[in-house]
Amino acid sequence: MDAVYRFALRLTGAQDAAEDLVQDTYFRAYKAWGQYTPGTNCKSWLFTICRNVFLRQRERRQRHDEIVSETAHEDPRAISREAKVFAASKDADPEGEFFSSIIDEEVLKAIDALPDEYRTAVVLSDLEDLSYNEIAEIMDIPVGTVKSRLFRGRRQLQEKLYGYAVDMGYISNVAGGG
Amino acid sequence: MLEKLKRLLGMEKDQSQNGDDAPSAMMPCDEVRSNLYEYIDQELDAETAAGVKRHLDACPECYPLAKFETKFVESIQRVTDQASAGPDLQRRILEALAQEPAPGD
Numbered sequence: 001m002d003a004v005y006r007f008a009l010r011l012t013g014a015q016d017a018a019e020d021l022v023q024d025t026y027f028r029a030y031k032a033w034g035q036y037t038p039g040t041n042c043k044s045w046l047f048t049i050c051r052n053v054f055l056r057q058r059e060r061r062q063r064h065d066e067i068v069s070e071t072a073h074e075d076p077r078a079i080s081r082e083a084k085v086f087a088a089s090k091d092a093d094p095e096g097e098f099f100s101s102i103i104d105e106e107v108l109k110a111i112d113a114l115p116d117e118y119r120t121a122v123v124l125s126d127l128e129d130l131s132y133n134e135i136a137e138i139m140d141i142p143v144g145t146v147k148s149r150l151f152r153g154r155r156q157l158q159e160k161l162y163g164y165a166v167d168m169g170y171i172s173n174v175a176g177g178g
Numbered sequence: 179m180l181e182k183l184k185r186l187l188g189m190e191k192d193q194s195q196n197g198d199d200a201p202s203a204m205m206p207c208d209e210v211r212s213n214l215y216e217y218i219d220q221e222l223d224a225e226t227a228a229g230v231k232r233h234l235d236a237c238p239e240c241y242p243l244a245k246f247e248t249k250f251v252e253s254i255q256r257v258t259d260q261a262s263a264g265p266d267l268q269r270r271i272l273e274a275l276a277q278e279p280a281p282g283d
Contacts, residue, residue: 001271006264018266026271030278083211086246094247099253107257125219126254132221151215158250 001026004046010123011054013112021057025050043133048138051120082155085162089171098171103160110160119155125150173175205229210240217244232258 004025008018028049029036036045089096111122117139124135135150136143166173210233216222217230234241 001262001263001268005267006259006261009261010259012222022263022267023271026275027278030275083243083247086243090242090246093247094246096240096249096253099250102253104257105260107254108259122239122254127257127259132216132219143181147216154215154251154254157254 003043004050007047007123007128008050008054010108010112010119010127011051014025021050024053024057028053044130044134045137047124047128048140051138084155085158089162092172098165099161101113101168101170102165106164110157110164112158114153114156114177115130115132118149118156121146122147122153122157139161151178196254204236207233207237207240210234210237211243214240214244214247214253218248 001022005022008021008025009015012018012021022147025046029046032049037044077151086096090099093135111119111127120139124130124138125132130138132143132146132150135146139146141149160170165171194280210217210230213222213226217227220227222230234244
């Protein structure tokens with residue numbers, strides 16, 4: 001239940017909402033127990049239910065989140081050139097050691113600030129250690145979309161953490177002339 | 179000595195037929211960078227992963243980027259999310275489920 005709760009907390013951003021979401025998740029899982037195939041990944045199944053409940057609740061509340069625009073024919077070469085943080089930090093800290101200086105609480109805050117779909121991909125991959133195929137199943141998207149959301153989510157997260165590290169003095173903003 | 183020479187010629191002939199060291203066999207930087215996270219996540223098929231590794235072993239531009247991105251991903255994956263459902267929530271859920279009819283077969 002802790003894993004589902006953590007996932008719910010990352011989805012909702014609030015303890016009360018996360019508790020309600022977990023309760024709804026287990027309620028639905030209990031009702032749908034006959035649909036679960038023994039031997040398959042129970043955690044992934046629960047995560048799928050949790051996310052679906054969250055999305056339905058969000059639609060009902062008509063919450064307006066950032067729109068994640070994804071093109072079906074994204075040019076991977078264009079994405080691959082956007083290593084902004086690496087370019088900005090490689091003189092001062094070429095190996096990215098400053099990431100290790102950032103406390104967990106700040107990393108989680110930065111993850112919580114990501115757009116929903118990027119946040120979900122990063123949480124499932126990097127906090128819950130799921131494979132691309134498992135994430136694709138939970139999010140009901142192709143593996144290719146998992147890759148692009150994870151890529152964009154990580155890059156946005158990198159930028160947020162870099163900004164925090166510069167503010168805290170963990171790295172000098174050489175590119176900014178500071 | 180003749181046998182050694184024949185073996186040497188045989189080896190040289192094999193090497194000249196082997197195209198692995200041809201420049202065109204090396205994956206381009208853009209392709210490596212677009213596959214980098216998948217490589218770090220060990221999600222690439224063996225052949226593509228080997229191609230990425232060969233490139234990184236030889237490319238002075240892509241290798242530092244790969245080290246940087248690996249450090250970044252590892253730092254995220256080391257984060258410990260201490261959030262816990264707690265005994266109260268677990269008890270509430272179990273009590274609520276206990277009042278529900280058993281799921282159908």
